[in-house]
Amino acid sequence: MEDWHDIKRRIGEGRRCYAFFHSCMKSEPLVFIEVALTKSITKNVHELTQIQTSAPIKESEANTAIFYAIISTQEGLSGVDLGHLLIMEVVKKIQQTVPNITTFSTLSPIPGFRKWLETQLALESNTATTMFPEVPLLTKEEVQFLETYAASASLDTNPITTLKDILNKDWSNDQELEPFLKKLLTRLTARYLVNSRKRGLALDPVANFHLQNGAQVYSINWKGNISPQGMRQSYGLMVNYLYNLPDLKDNSSNYIMKHQISVSDAVRQYIP
Secondary structure, eight states, rough: OOSSSHHHHHHHHEEEEEEEBBTBBBSSSEEHHHHHHHESSSTTHHHSOOSSSSSOOGGGGGOOOEEEEEOOOGGGTTTHHHHHHHHHHHHHHHHHHHTHHHHHHHHBBOOTTTHHHHHHHHHHTTSSOOOOTSSOSHHHHHHHHHHHHHHHOOOOOOOHHHHHHHHHHHOOTTTHHHHHHHHHHHHHHHHHHHHHHEEEEEESSSHHHHHHHTOOEEEEETTTOOOOOHHHHHHTEEEOOOOOOOOHHHHHHHHHHHHHHOOOOHHHHHHH
């Protein structure tokens, strides 16, 4: 949050902020969650944080709660699962106070994606070896596009090198590159979130947190956060984790015990 006006936008009509406090630190929350009440699952964080030019949605007309910021303020409590406890308490509170809310979802960052992809590209450049040797990083169609693009732009014809060059420049308004990168990066984000693991659990820390809670990888969102931080973390992509209350217990158990991730059909189409 940048200033007082930013705070007001996050706690006004259709916005909620919940926090855990401790009796020894009454003036400072241990963890807090920012929630937007909307008519659908929001896919762009700027819709929630920027100045509204129209009247906010009435809470009586909303049917969805979006958890768009979960912030822990105490580094010393990083191993304590306060976020999970707070989310569950917030769901109960919203159900009691706004009973027309029936859908609960996050709008979450993907903090490890760009670093992961840069590592995969470096591995392919140096050794032609990836974490998934049986599944190439690029499809045949993507390789063909990159080779054609490189030839027309007088770039290195190696598709991996070409892709690295493209990702390191401003492509956001390039009418030729943006549709190609949208499809490619969405596919690779799904692969990263679902297939990239550490001891069986999701490599991405935010994904691992919500999956342990029983959430589903629901939607991958192009240009969900095009701020400098969003571009540094994940080329601007964000993800919705759906908290479908009847499924939370089974999803959590399957993930922790069997390393099975609940994935929507919309995301599953990108998984090799």
